[in-house]
Each structure stands twice: as C-alpha cells, then as structure tokens.
Amino acid sequence: MAIWYKLGCTLEYFVQTPTVFIFNIEVARLQRHQGLVERLTITPDIELNRHTAPDINNRYFSVHAPAGPLTVKYEAEVSLEVLRADPNTVPETPVERLPLDIMPFLLPSRFVPSDRLAAFARREFGYLAPGFNRITAICNWLYDNIDYQRGASNEQTTADESLILRAGVCRDFAHLGIAFCRALEIPARFVSCYAYGLNPSDFHAVFEAYLDGRWWLFDGTRQANLDGLVRIGVGRDAAEIAFCSPFGGNVQYGDVTVSMGRSDGSPELLGRTTDAISTEEPAPNAGAA
Amino acid sequence: MAIWYKLGCTLEYFVQTPTVFIFNIEVARLQRHQGLVERLTITPDIELNRHTAPDINNRYFSVHAPAGPLTVKYEAEVSLEVLRADPNTVPETPVERLPLDIMPFLLPSRFVPSDRLAAFARREFGYLAPGFNRITAICNWLYDNIDYQRGASNEQTTADESLILRAGVCRDFAHLGIAFCRALEIPARFVSCYAYGLNPSDFHAVFEAYLDGRWWLFDGTRQANLDGLVRIGVGRDAAEIAFCSPFGGNVQYGDVTVSMGRSDGSPELLGRTTDAISTEEPAPNAGAA
Amino acid sequence: MAIWYKLGCTLEYFVQTPTVFIFNIEVARLQRHQGLVERLTITPDIELNRHTAPDINNRYFSVHAPAGPLTVKYEAEVSLEVLRADPNTVPETPVERLPLDIMPFLLPSRFVPSDRLAAFARREFGYLAPGFNRITAICNWLYDNIDYQRGASNEQTTADESLILRAGVCRDFAHLGIAFCRALEIPARFVSCYAYGLNPSDFHAVFEAYLDGRWWLFDGTRQANLDGLVRIGVGRDAAEIAFCSPFGGNVQYGDVTVSMGRSDGSPELLGRTTDAISTEEPAPNAGAA
Amino acid sequence: MAIWYKLGCTLEYFVQTPTVFIFNIEVARLQRHQGLVERLTITPDIELNRHTAPDINNRYFSVHAPAGPLTVKYEAEVSLEVLRADPNTVPETPVERLPLDIMPFLLPSRFVPSDRLAAFARREFGYLAPGFNRITAICNWLYDNIDYQRGASNEQTTADESLILRAGVCRDFAHLGIAFCRALEIPARFVSCYAYGLNPSDFHAVFEAYLDGRWWLFDGTRQANLDGLVRIGVGRDAAEIAFCSPFGGNVQYGDVTVSMGRSDGSPELLGRTTDAISTEEPAPNAGAA
Structure with a gap:
C-alpha cells in the first residue's frame, strides 16, 4: 500500500x-x-x-x-x-554472479577505506552465515558499538576514524556499514534521503547493500523508519551526494x-518494520555476471 | 600523423x-x-x-x-x-562553465583526499595564472619534489602520504597531481595506459585534467612520451582501474x-613533445554547464 | 622462592x-x-x-x-x-594520589596515541569496576579481539592502527593495552624483557600498569609466563626501548x-600463574601525590 | 648584560x-x-x-x-x-659524540613522528652543510611554507599533519622544526616559555636543538625575540609540557x-637579535658520548 x-x-x-x-x-x-x-x-x-x-x-x-x-x-x-520481503528469504549474491556494473560499489572510496577495514570486518562478521541477516548483524553492531553523537565527527571523518572514535552521526554510521559490507565483498552504497519520523527533522543518510539481485536499505542508527525513506541520491559515499x-x-x-x-496529516506510526525493504525492482541483468 | x-x-x-x-x-x-x-x-x-x-x-x-x-x-x-595544441592557448574552464557530468572528478576519492590537500595546493599553486601551464607547473613540482622510487609506497598509499614520503611510483605521482588539480577546482582523473618508451616496460599511470572543454594528459614522472600513450582506463583514482x-x-x-x-620496428623517438596532448575531441556539451 | x-x-x-x-x-x-x-x-x-x-x-x-x-x-x-599478590586485593590508585613523577606514563606517546583512543577505551572498559581485574579485562579483550600474527604490523604501527588491523605482535598488544590504560587515567608503560617459555624464543614486550602504589605486569598475548619475565627496559613505548x-x-x-x-635445566613449568605479579617494591612516595 | x-x-x-x-x-x-x-x-x-x-x-x-x-x-x-654566540661558529655535534642521556630527544614522540618525516627532511635539508645555519634554514623554511593561523590546528595535530595543512600556531611550528631536526639526527626538544614582545601576549612555544655540546633556541614563527624568552618547561613535545x-x-x-x-617599563626593543642564543652552559659531559 x-x-x-x-x-x-x-x-x-x-x-x-x-x-x-x-x-x-x-x-x-x-x-x-x-x-x-x-x-x-x-x-x-x-x-x-x-x-x-x-x-x-x-x-x-x-x-x-x-x-x-x-x-x-x-x-x-x-x-x-514500499517493496518488502521476508529477511530470511534474501540470500547474498555470490561474487561470481554480481553484475560488473555494480563493481564500483565494492571498491574503497574517500570516506569508506574498506581495504583498510578488511581484517576487522572479517574478524567480526566473517563467521556469520551469508544473507540479509548478516547485514542486519552489522547494523546491530553499529547500534551497540557506536554512539550517535552530534559534533563527534566532521566532514572529513572516514569510516576507520569512526571506528576509533566510537561515535558519529548518520553519515558515519552509513560509512562504517558500507565499509564492512565491501570488506566482505558485498556491494554497498550511500543513500541520502528524506526520512519520515526522524527527530529532529533533517536530511538523513542510510546505506544500501546489494543482495539477491537488488538493493536493500539498512540503517545502523535506528533513527528513522526504513519504510518511510524517500531517496534523494545514491553514491559511493558522502563525497558524491552532498546536498550542497x-x-x-x-x-x-x-x-x-x-x-x-x-499528506493526510496522520501521525507517525509507532511500530517499525522488521521487513526487508528494497529500493528497486530487480535489474534485468541481475544475477548474470 | x-x-x-x-x-x-x-x-x-x-x-x-x-x-x-x-x-x-x-x-x-x-x-x-x-x-x-x-x-x-x-x-x-x-x-x-x-x-x-x-x-x-x-x-x-x-x-x-x-x-x-x-x-x-x-x-x-x-x-x-594524437590531438595536439599549443599549451599557451589552453585556458582553464571557469567552474561555472564546467559540465555537471564531470563533477565526480572534482571530488575527493579513496587515494586522492583533495579536501585534505586544499591548503597545500592553494599555498603552492594558487597564485599561478590559470591555464594549461599551471598544470605543467604542478607536474614540474612533482618531478622536482618527489623521488621516483620503487617500493616507497604500496597499494594503500594516499596522495597526502606521498607528500610526506616524498617518494613513490607513477601511481603516486598521478594521485598527487590529481589531488592538487581538484583542490584548485580543476577536474582531474586517473589514467592507466600502455606507454611507448617506458623503461622498463610496464603498465603506466598518468593523469588528465579538464581544461577548455576537454581532457589533457599530464605526467609528473617524465617516464614516458605523452604522445605515445594508449589508454586502457580512466577513473577517480587507482581504486577504479586496477588492471586486475x-x-x-x-x-x-x-x-x-x-x-x-x-609496428614498423623503428626505434624510440629521442625528443619528447612539448605540445599539449588531448585524449578527446571536445565533448558536445563542453562549455555549457 | x-x-x-x-x-x-x-x-x-x-x-x-x-x-x-x-x-x-x-x-x-x-x-x-x-x-x-x-x-x-x-x-x-x-x-x-x-x-x-x-x-x-x-x-x-x-x-x-x-x-x-x-x-x-x-x-x-x-x-x-617474583613479587606476587592476590589480584582481588589490588585497587587502582585514584588519580589525585598518583605521584607526579609518573605523570609521563599517563601521556600519549609516539605509538600510543591514548588521546585518540579515549572514547573507545571509556566505551569498552569505562563501566568496569576499577582495580587489577579491569586491566585483566583489557588483556582478555586484546587476546579475544587481536590476532597474534607476524607481519601484520611494522615498526611504525601505532595503537590506533592495530585496533583497525585487528592483528599484530607482542609490541602491538602492549601498545594497545597501554593506550587503553592511559585513556582510563591509569599510568602504563612498555616493558622489554627476556621471557621464559616464549616459543620461538625472542625478545618479548609486555606492559606495566601502576596500581596501588606500584607497577604490575600484564601481557595481552598470553605468549609467556608473567612470573618468568626478566626486564631489560621500560619506557613510554617501543620508541624508547628498541634493543638496537x-x-x-x-x-x-x-x-x-x-x-x-x-639454570638447573629443568623444563618449563606447565601452569601459568594467576597471581598478580609486580616488578617493584612500592616506591617510598607511593600514594602521596 | x-x-x-x-x-x-x-x-x-x-x-x-x-x-x-x-x-x-x-x-x-x-x-x-x-x-x-x-x-x-x-x-x-x-x-x-x-x-x-x-x-x-x-x-x-x-x-x-x-x-x-x-x-x-x-x-x-x-x-x-642571555648566552650568545656567533651562529657561524656553532657546529653540529656528530652523532658519535652525543651524550647518551639526550638520546630521547632523537626519538619520535606523540606529536613529532620524525620517523615518518625522515625522507622529507633529508630531501629538503639533507644537502645543507651541517651546523647552526642548517637549523636556521629549517626555521626559514617553516616561516616561508607554513602559515601562522589560529584555528588551523587542534590539540591532536601532529607534525606530519601540519606539513599537509601548511598552517598552524607556535606549537605546530615547533613540532615540525623538531621533527626535521630529529630526522636529520640532531637532538631537538619542545620549549614552553614566556616571550617578550609576543603580540598578543600568550604562552609561547619554540624549540631547542642540541649543537656543539649544548642547547640552542630556535623559532620558526618569528613571533618573538629569541633573547627575551623565559623558559617554563622542556620536553619531547607538547604532550609533556601542557601548561594545564x-x-x-x-x-x-x-x-x-x-x-x-x-621591569623598568622600557618599551620593546625594535631589533631582533641575529645571535645564536643558548639556554644552558655546556654540560660537563658534552662532547663525550
């Protein structure tokens, strides 16, 4: 609906x-x-x-x-x-089946030096079963280990620094989540959006991971509803999609x-979805590397 | 010819x-x-x-x-x-006339943290007259200040680290040249290529800067002839165009x-060109931001 | 004995x-x-x-x-x-009772940027009850989270980098343990030593923390017996006590x-001590800031 | 006088x-x-x-x-x-004649990673004749290449970062000067002081290099008179001698x-000394390693 x-x-x-x-x-x-x-x-x-x-x-x-x-x-x-699915039914896409045109989202970028974080990611998440729930585990780790704290970071803060600082804002949570995904060879990208229920209201940043032939939304901050995000842009990281x-x-x-x-003025829904939320219909070339 | x-x-x-x-x-x-x-x-x-x-x-x-x-x-x-021009006739493109689709080449990237190098670039090159010769001055600076030295860097070395190390290989020279250009708001990108006259023979890396509506080749290493480069790939930096x-x-x-x-087996030309070498005909949208 | x-x-x-x-x-x-x-x-x-x-x-x-x-x-x-004690009887020294001459061991140093790791240390260990067992918890964390791996680090690796790399050798374990202690306002220093039972035999590095008026030995690597360490040097970090x-x-x-x-040729003891091992008699000025 | x-x-x-x-x-x-x-x-x-x-x-x-x-x-x-000398008469002390107790001032420290700056220092200053005037050349380089700019750095800024930022305050100038000296195997240390003629009045930071058996004052900022400095503390770097x-x-x-x-209320002298200013009589063991 x-x-x-x-x-x-x-x-x-x-x-x-x-x-x-x-x-x-x-x-x-x-x-x-x-x-x-x-x-x-x-x-x-x-x-x-x-x-x-x-x-x-x-x-x-x-x-x-x-x-x-x-x-x-x-x-x-x-x-x-909103395109929904049962998280338990969404597998990772084996690297040999990834389309070549999403390769850029496996690469390290300015604020996501995933090459430097490879050992950390494998050590912390490498043993988990592949699939949607592994990315959920990454988000839970972010929520448990990084403090959401305004002023803890700045516009030059990279994902490896956030790991040291143990604090950041939505941008930093997204960068770190993307870094862990890429280090595990799961394509991931930065998403800027309008977020329903974000308090105080502001631009929001979350991330998408590519699983089972399409992109899925993730948010380690738990600041907004995944089924209330309206996308502005996607990119390798915040460098590409600054709002200004x-x-x-x-x-x-x-x-x-x-x-x-x-639009109908009804108040925010209280409950948060536990569905997997995708942002796109499967691409025609999905699954065919 | x-x-x-x-x-x-x-x-x-x-x-x-x-x-x-x-x-x-x-x-x-x-x-x-x-x-x-x-x-x-x-x-x-x-x-x-x-x-x-x-x-x-x-x-x-x-x-x-x-x-x-x-x-x-x-x-x-x-x-x-080879597309040649007189360097003195190639102006910089004012930022308000840059096509929006080359914006990514103004942004910092994994190995080119141009945001961190902004003060350095402005301090060292900001006072020079805009134009092709300013990029030549950057290349001369690279040649004079960075030692070409195998083993001085590795595959995680960034442009700011090369500046500290004062040594690197072609990849590092290109990254640093790109960083200075972007910091001066000149679009620049990484080029991998086959290089005629490179000794010992190897893949080579140079960079391109966007001036006067098209891309021009630059090489701070002076290791090869600019008019003997056959392009493999272009990208934000080496992360995007690893050969493997x-x-x-x-x-x-x-x-x-x-x-x-x-192909005709004739030996390497002795002289190096002092022409400006472009890799592309002007794009149809050049000059129209 | x-x-x-x-x-x-x-x-x-x-x-x-x-x-x-x-x-x-x-x-x-x-x-x-x-x-x-x-x-x-x-x-x-x-x-x-x-x-x-x-x-x-x-x-x-x-x-x-x-x-x-x-x-x-x-x-x-x-x-x-060997000077032994029951770990449960060794409290931390409140900062107002620390002698001023051990202040240098609260400060950040070349390979121990404890100022950068303050948030991490407080987040991970700040909630634990002060005392010897808190430092034991730090050592357990090191053992559980950092891989002992030759070649993972080099002679310029700092404690914050080890945290990212999740791997290192004895030197790196010591640096990170020291960083966490200093970040918690517990004086700590680097110790180079001969270590009984280390296999293969080599110089070893551990660290000391200052608790209850004297220095106690800790080793996050679990590579050697704490009651078989013969000290060579102590210092802020490895920079000060390189063997050469x-x-x-x-x-x-x-x-x-x-x-x-x-000396008597008897083989290595199998069991490891669980005692707290101190390297010094209490200093005469201990406890008097 | x-x-x-x-x-x-x-x-x-x-x-x-x-x-x-x-x-x-x-x-x-x-x-x-x-x-x-x-x-x-x-x-x-x-x-x-x-x-x-x-x-x-x-x-x-x-x-x-x-x-x-x-x-x-x-x-x-x-x-x-004030202990004065003619700069042209002050040689460097060969490393084999340095007293062992000043060795700590050859080592890298928290804000002075001289090991990382070794190539830079040798590239820029290695060819200069050893002696007092080489350190003067370092100070001139600092003055010419680094902008004195409040707010450009913070309390975690290291000498290698200052080199990238091309800007800093007295603390940063001192750290970078010390880094270059140590990288050239000249002992150097951080000095906090009251400075006559500093405008606006504040604590000041300069550095000392060890030449010809004693310590000499240097200041790359040219903010104060070298012959009007009253020392508070000396240390490896700012970490050791914070005023608070x-x-x-x-x-x-x-x-x-x-x-x-x-004390007599007379106004500041206009001219700055060009003498070499030492802070100490030669130590009795100077020159005998």
Missing part, C-alpha cells in the same frame, strides 16, 4: 563572492516514487542547469549565485511504494530546515 | 581456490585509437563476461577461475591519432609482462 | 658505513633481579660508552662501529624474585638469536 | 566535578634565570603538591580542586642572562591571560 508524503527543505546562504552551487536535494525519479509533484524556488531568481546521473538517477542542479543572500526552497509530494557543494567563491552558511510528514 | 603501435601484456596467476577476477587491460575504444586489432587469450579456456563503462569507455572483463594456473594474454595493434581485481578466493601472483613498440 | 635463569642474545650486523649503535639488551639492575652475573662480548673489540637512565634503570651502551661485521653477544645468569638503534650510517641486519632457560 | 622582566599568568576554570590539575607555568630554575622572585596564588586556597623533573628542571604542581571556580595566578620577576593538564573530572575552561614586560 502506497502512502503519500509531503516533504521539502529550505536552505539559506549568504554569498560573499559569486559562487557555483551544485545541489542534490530533489526526490529521485524512481519507480517506487510515484505521482511526484514538486516545486523548486530559488531566490534571487537565477538560471539553473540540470543534470541527472545515468543509472543511479541522482538529480543535480547548479546555479551561479551572485553576491548576496541565496535561498533554495524545495517542496514535494510523493507516493511511496559550493565551488569557486566564499559563502556563509545559514539555516537548513527539512520537513517530512504524511 | 597517426603512428601504429603493437602492444600487449601477459599476466600469470596461480589460483588456490576458485576466484573471480575482473581485468581492465584492453585498449579503450576511443576516436583517437583507430584500426584496433586485438586478441585475448585466457588459459584455461574459461567463459568471460564483459562490461564497458558508459561515458568513460573502460572495458572490463571478468572470469571465474578454477583452482590451478591462470594466464591472461592480450595482444593489440592500434593506430594512435581478484574477489572471493585466494591467489598467488606470478609474472606480469607488458610490451609496447612501433 | 627465587628461580635462577640463564639467558642471553646474539645480534649480528654488517656495517656498510661507520655507524653509531645504541643497545638496550642488558638485564636491568633491580631488586627483583638478584645475583646478576653477565658477560658482554663485542666483535670487533671496540670501545663502548654506557648510560643508565635515572629512575627507570634502563642500561644503554653505544658503540661507534667501523665498516665490516659486528657481533654483540650478551650472556647472563640471574635469580628472579642505529644512527648515522648504513647497516645490513643479520641474525638475532635470543635464549632463556632455567 | 642581564635584563629584568616582570611576567605572569592568570588561569580561570569552572570545576564541575572534583578534578586533579597538573600545572607547568612557573619559571624554570636555571642558571640563566637569576634573582627569581615569584608568587603563586590559588583560589580557593587548596593544598598543592610539587614535583621538579630531574635534569630538565620542569616545575610541576598539582591540586585536587573541588567543584566550583578555580583561579591560578602566577607572578614573577627574573633577570635573564586536568585529570579525573569535568572542567569548563575560562580565561587565560599572560603578560611579560621589562
């Missing part, structure tokens, strides 16, 4: 010298995001350029903002069709407000 | 338990690589899967090798059409032999 | 250009090392300089070796008086052989 | 739970610090414990502060006898004010 959500964000900046901004805040155009209606308002009213990344469908737009205040406001309404990347100028950061609620 | 080259490699392994190998050793199918004739021989004769990365045209193939010896032999002949990536098994590495010579 | 041991080592080098060597291989002159008889033979017969570090009693000697082979042979016989430090020349390293057995 | 200085500091804290503080703010008792008159006032009036480190003469005191405000005020007057180290409690940091002026 699809549920309708209203969501959006307002981002404020004070541009000191003309600056190019690349934004990635719009709801991705996916089969599971149906009936998307949206409005983007940029003040001042400047020209924007658009680009949608092939395959992964991230929607970027850029503006060349003149000096002065800049406000970017995004509002959307979307029906979220400024280039070539000087900028003062102002307020960021993010909201998400049900 | 196009010149014909003969090139190839032979890679030997002893597979201890069945292993998936992904190889990236074949000449990329580019406009500048004309008349490509090639032969790939895998012993034992096992099935292979192929994937060509969209946009960047890297050609990957994978095999699921059984236990025992594995030999991969690649032979090719190709005519290399084994997964899921145990492998002993044997010999790697690489060769490249002129 | 004191037991007599015979021990020693032979170190071989080939000196390529004249080199200053500082050695720290002789048995420390401590109250618990009684009846020490020893012989040091240097070939060729060159002059040596001696220095004993105040307070900690490490015995250093240096030689300025000419080009050619160098052999250093040390033989000793010593009666080891060459300066100012070029040296090829040859064989290192180390031996330790009981 | 000795000059009289008045100096001091006031340190304010709010202690949330009882905390042990170790302070190192008092003028060291050295031959060059003559006629020292001083007053230490702690509010509330709590008992303090004292310890002077052997050899290096650092004066530490500790207090066990109850919850509530804590103020530590130190006032002193001292006559500074709290243990075992929770503390809010308040204001730190530091002052230093001439």
Whole structure:
C-alpha cells in the first residue's frame, strides 16, 4: 500500500563572492516514487542547469549565485511504494554472479577505506552465515558499538576514524556499514534521503547493500523508519551526494530546515518494520555476471 | 600523423581456490585509437563476461577461475591519432562553465583526499595564472619534489602520504597531481595506459585534467612520451582501474609482462613533445554547464 | 622462592658505513633481579660508552662501529624474585594520589596515541569496576579481539592502527593495552624483557600498569609466563626501548638469536600463574601525590 | 648584560566535578634565570603538591580542586642572562659524540613522528652543510611554507599533519622544526616559555636543538625575540609540557591571560637579535658520548 508524503527543505546562504552551487536535494525519479509533484524556488531568481546521473538517477542542479543572500526552497509530494520481503528469504549474491556494473560499489572510496577495514570486518562478521541477516548483524553492531553523537565527527571523518572514535552521526554510521559490507565483498552504497519520523527533522543518510539481485536499505542508527525513506541520491559515499557543494567563491552558511510528514496529516506510526525493504525492482541483468 | 603501435601484456596467476577476477587491460575504444586489432587469450579456456563503462569507455572483463594456473594474454595493434595544441592557448574552464557530468572528478576519492590537500595546493599553486601551464607547473613540482622510487609506497598509499614520503611510483605521482588539480577546482582523473618508451616496460599511470572543454594528459614522472600513450582506463583514482581485481578466493601472483613498440620496428623517438596532448575531441556539451 | 635463569642474545650486523649503535639488551639492575652475573662480548673489540637512565634503570651502551661485521653477544645468569599478590586485593590508585613523577606514563606517546583512543577505551572498559581485574579485562579483550600474527604490523604501527588491523605482535598488544590504560587515567608503560617459555624464543614486550602504589605486569598475548619475565627496559613505548638503534650510517641486519632457560635445566613449568605479579617494591612516595 | 622582566599568568576554570590539575607555568630554575622572585596564588586556597623533573628542571604542581571556580595566578620577576654566540661558529655535534642521556630527544614522540618525516627532511635539508645555519634554514623554511593561523590546528595535530595543512600556531611550528631536526639526527626538544614582545601576549612555544655540546633556541614563527624568552618547561613535545593538564573530572575552561614586560617599563626593543642564543652552559659531559 502506497502512502503519500509531503516533504521539502529550505536552505539559506549568504554569498560573499559569486559562487557555483551544485545541489542534490530533489526526490529521485524512481519507480517506487510515484505521482511526484514538486516545486523548486530559488531566490534571487537565477538560471539553473540540470543534470541527472545515468543509472543511479541522482538529480543535480547548479546555479551561479551572485553576491548576496541565496535561498533554495524545495517542496514535494510523493507516493511511496514500499517493496518488502521476508529477511530470511534474501540470500547474498555470490561474487561470481554480481553484475560488473555494480563493481564500483565494492571498491574503497574517500570516506569508506574498506581495504583498510578488511581484517576487522572479517574478524567480526566473517563467521556469520551469508544473507540479509548478516547485514542486519552489522547494523546491530553499529547500534551497540557506536554512539550517535552530534559534533563527534566532521566532514572529513572516514569510516576507520569512526571506528576509533566510537561515535558519529548518520553519515558515519552509513560509512562504517558500507565499509564492512565491501570488506566482505558485498556491494554497498550511500543513500541520502528524506526520512519520515526522524527527530529532529533533517536530511538523513542510510546505506544500501546489494543482495539477491537488488538493493536493500539498512540503517545502523535506528533513527528513522526504513519504510518511510524517500531517496534523494545514491553514491559511493558522502563525497558524491552532498546536498550542497559550493565551488569557486566564499559563502556563509545559514539555516537548513527539512520537513517530512504524511499528506493526510496522520501521525507517525509507532511500530517499525522488521521487513526487508528494497529500493528497486530487480535489474534485468541481475544475477548474470 | 597517426603512428601504429603493437602492444600487449601477459599476466600469470596461480589460483588456490576458485576466484573471480575482473581485468581492465584492453585498449579503450576511443576516436583517437583507430584500426584496433586485438586478441585475448585466457588459459584455461574459461567463459568471460564483459562490461564497458558508459561515458568513460573502460572495458572490463571478468572470469571465474578454477583452482590451478591462470594466464591472461592480450595482444593489440592500434593506430594512435594524437590531438595536439599549443599549451599557451589552453585556458582553464571557469567552474561555472564546467559540465555537471564531470563533477565526480572534482571530488575527493579513496587515494586522492583533495579536501585534505586544499591548503597545500592553494599555498603552492594558487597564485599561478590559470591555464594549461599551471598544470605543467604542478607536474614540474612533482618531478622536482618527489623521488621516483620503487617500493616507497604500496597499494594503500594516499596522495597526502606521498607528500610526506616524498617518494613513490607513477601511481603516486598521478594521485598527487590529481589531488592538487581538484583542490584548485580543476577536474582531474586517473589514467592507466600502455606507454611507448617506458623503461622498463610496464603498465603506466598518468593523469588528465579538464581544461577548455576537454581532457589533457599530464605526467609528473617524465617516464614516458605523452604522445605515445594508449589508454586502457580512466577513473577517480587507482581504486577504479586496477588492471586486475581478484574477489572471493585466494591467489598467488606470478609474472606480469607488458610490451609496447612501433609496428614498423623503428626505434624510440629521442625528443619528447612539448605540445599539449588531448585524449578527446571536445565533448558536445563542453562549455555549457 | 627465587628461580635462577640463564639467558642471553646474539645480534649480528654488517656495517656498510661507520655507524653509531645504541643497545638496550642488558638485564636491568633491580631488586627483583638478584645475583646478576653477565658477560658482554663485542666483535670487533671496540670501545663502548654506557648510560643508565635515572629512575627507570634502563642500561644503554653505544658503540661507534667501523665498516665490516659486528657481533654483540650478551650472556647472563640471574635469580628472579617474583613479587606476587592476590589480584582481588589490588585497587587502582585514584588519580589525585598518583605521584607526579609518573605523570609521563599517563601521556600519549609516539605509538600510543591514548588521546585518540579515549572514547573507545571509556566505551569498552569505562563501566568496569576499577582495580587489577579491569586491566585483566583489557588483556582478555586484546587476546579475544587481536590476532597474534607476524607481519601484520611494522615498526611504525601505532595503537590506533592495530585496533583497525585487528592483528599484530607482542609490541602491538602492549601498545594497545597501554593506550587503553592511559585513556582510563591509569599510568602504563612498555616493558622489554627476556621471557621464559616464549616459543620461538625472542625478545618479548609486555606492559606495566601502576596500581596501588606500584607497577604490575600484564601481557595481552598470553605468549609467556608473567612470573618468568626478566626486564631489560621500560619506557613510554617501543620508541624508547628498541634493543638496537642505529644512527648515522648504513647497516645490513643479520641474525638475532635470543635464549632463556632455567639454570638447573629443568623444563618449563606447565601452569601459568594467576597471581598478580609486580616488578617493584612500592616506591617510598607511593600514594602521596 | 642581564635584563629584568616582570611576567605572569592568570588561569580561570569552572570545576564541575572534583578534578586533579597538573600545572607547568612557573619559571624554570636555571642558571640563566637569576634573582627569581615569584608568587603563586590559588583560589580557593587548596593544598598543592610539587614535583621538579630531574635534569630538565620542569616545575610541576598539582591540586585536587573541588567543584566550583578555580583561579591560578602566577607572578614573577627574573633577570635573564642571555648566552650568545656567533651562529657561524656553532657546529653540529656528530652523532658519535652525543651524550647518551639526550638520546630521547632523537626519538619520535606523540606529536613529532620524525620517523615518518625522515625522507622529507633529508630531501629538503639533507644537502645543507651541517651546523647552526642548517637549523636556521629549517626555521626559514617553516616561516616561508607554513602559515601562522589560529584555528588551523587542534590539540591532536601532529607534525606530519601540519606539513599537509601548511598552517598552524607556535606549537605546530615547533613540532615540525623538531621533527626535521630529529630526522636529520640532531637532538631537538619542545620549549614552553614566556616571550617578550609576543603580540598578543600568550604562552609561547619554540624549540631547542642540541649543537656543539649544548642547547640552542630556535623559532620558526618569528613571533618573538629569541633573547627575551623565559623558559617554563622542556620536553619531547607538547604532550609533556601542557601548561594545564586536568585529570579525573569535568572542567569548563575560562580565561587565560599572560603578560611579560621589562621591569623598568622600557618599551620593546625594535631589533631582533641575529645571535645564536643558548639556554644552558655546556654540560660537563658534552662532547663525550
């Protein structure tokens, strides 16, 4: 059963010298995001350029903002069709059956040095039976061993540092979960999203692992409902899908407000799903390496 | 004037338990690589899967090798059409005019933490006039400040570590050059290639920077002729275009032999070009952000 | 009951250009090392300089070796008086009662960045009741979580890296144990020693923690008997008590052989002690900060 | 000619739970610090414990502060006898003639991983003629290559990171200078001091290198007069001589004010000395390894 959500964000900046901004805040155009209606308002009213990344469908737009205040406001309404499965029925895909085009999500990346964490991951999770529940075990480990703590990390914090710090925010939980998956030869990628039930409301970051021919959502923070996530972008790690990347100028950061609620105004569901939640129908080439 | 080259490699392994190998050793199918004739021989004769990365045209193939010896032999002949320009006529592309689809090459990656090197790059190269010659200055700096030294680095060495070690091999020179470019907001990417005149013969790594609407070749090592490079792959850094990536098994590495010579058998040219060498015709969307 | 041991080592080098060597291989002159008889033979017969570090009693000697082979042979016989206690009776010393002269052993050092590991240590061990058994819990954690594996680390490996690598040798176990102690505000230091029962025979590294007014021995590797350790040196970490430090020349390293057995030739005791083993009588100023 | 200085500091804290503080703010008792008159006032009036480190003469005191405000005020007057020499007459001490008791100042330490910086130091300074002027060249390099910039570093920044960041404060300049010296096998140590002419007034950090049988002062920041430094402490690096180290409690940091002026009220001298400034008479064992 699809549920309708209203969501959006307002981002404020004070541009000191003309600056190019690349934004990635719009709801991705996916089969599971149906009936998307949206409005983007940029003040001042400047020209924007658009680009949608092939395959992964991230929607970027850029503006060349003149000096002065800049406000970017995004509002959307979307029906979220959740693809569910019984976790016990989802096996890992043997590496020889992985499609070659998802190989990049097995590789180490800027904030996910999975090559450095290989011994740790094998030592901690290598003995577990392959399958969806092994990734659940990784998420439980993250929840039990890493403190969710604002200010414990910064925008340069890597997954191996989070392991030492034993603390971080959603970005760090996602990076570490991805690192463990890749170290175990399970493709994994970073997901930025609007999250229903996140408190306080903000952009959220979770991760996806590739199992049984498609991508499944995981969240070691337990901060939001897996069946209430509306995807913005996916990428190797946070470097690829910052919601705002400024280039070539000087900028003062102002307020960021993010909201998400049900369109019918009904309150948040109390219970969290224990279903496996997939973000995509199986790709046609799944299972055929 | 196009010149014909003969090139190839032979890679030997002893597979201890069945292993998936992904190889990236074949000449990329580019406009500048004309008349490509090639032969790939895998012993034992096992099935292979192929994937060509969209946009960047890297050609990957994978095999699921059984236990025992594995030999991969690649032979090719190709005519290399070199695209030349006068370095003084190649400006940098202002960040507001960069196409959004090359944004990934501005971002930090596993071995190129350009975010960490931003202050260093601006301090050392920020005052130079923008343009092709600024990247040449970066290459000169690399040549003057980093020792080309086998064994000084390993497969986990990052660009910031190379800066401390003051030594490395072609991979490290490329990573550091890319890091400086990205820190200066110039898109840059890693290139693996066959290199005419490299001594001893081996795979080579150089980098490309995006200037004036297309990609140009740079090599801080001065080990090979820029106008004798035949591209295998491009990527964010070495993580993406290893010539061989084994997964899921145990492998002993044997010999790697690489060769490249002129088809007509004529000896290496003595002089090195001082032209700017581009690897691509300008993209249709170049200059339109 | 004191037991007599015979021990020693032979170190071989080939000196390529004249080199200053500082050695720290002789048995420390401590109250618990009684009846020490020893012989040091240097070939060729060159002059040596001696220095004993105040307070900690490490015995250093240096030689300025000419080009050619160098052999250093040390033989000793010593009666080891072991100071035992019931672990349950040994409390931690509250920080306000620590003598100021052991403050250096609370500080981070080259291979023990305890400041970086503070959150990890508090998260993992902070909830345990203070006392000797908390340090035993740290050693058990090391034994359970870190693989003893030659070649997993090198001479630049730090305690935080060992935590990521999940593997190391005695030096790394000691560094990590020290890091956790210091992070919990328990003074701790590195100990190099001859170890009875170590197999294969080699120099060994363990650590000491300061509890209840004196230093106690701990070993997370479980490789040797705590009541059969003859101390060579103590220091902040391995940087301070390398058994051999060459300066100012070029040296090829040859064989290192180390031996330790009981003087009466009786075989190794099978059982390991569960007593708390201290290396020193309480200092006169203990307990008076 | 000795000059009289008045100096001091006031340190304010709010202690949330009882905390042990170790302070190192008092003028060291050295031959060059003559006629020292001083007053230490702690509010509330709590008992303090004292310890002077052997050899290096650092004066530490500790207090066990109850919850509530804590103020530590130190006032002193001292006559500074400056020991000068002509830089061109000060050779390096060959490593074979270094006294063994200064060996610790050749070793890597927490914030000075000189082992990691060996290649860099040799590459940049190895070709220079040994002697005082080589250390001056290191200081000039620091001044030319590192930006003095508050906030660029933090209390965990190491010398190799400063090299990447290309920015830091006095502590970082000192760490990097020490690292280069040690990497060149020149003993070097960290110095905390009151500095005449520092603007704004604050604690200062410089470094000492051991040349020709004694210690000489160096400062890559050029922030203060070398002949107006009154030493507080020396150590391997900043880890050892923090002016305030709290243990075992929770503390809010308040204001730190530091002052230093001439006793006769005369204004700061305009010119900076170009003399070599030593902090100690030659040790009796200098030159005899």
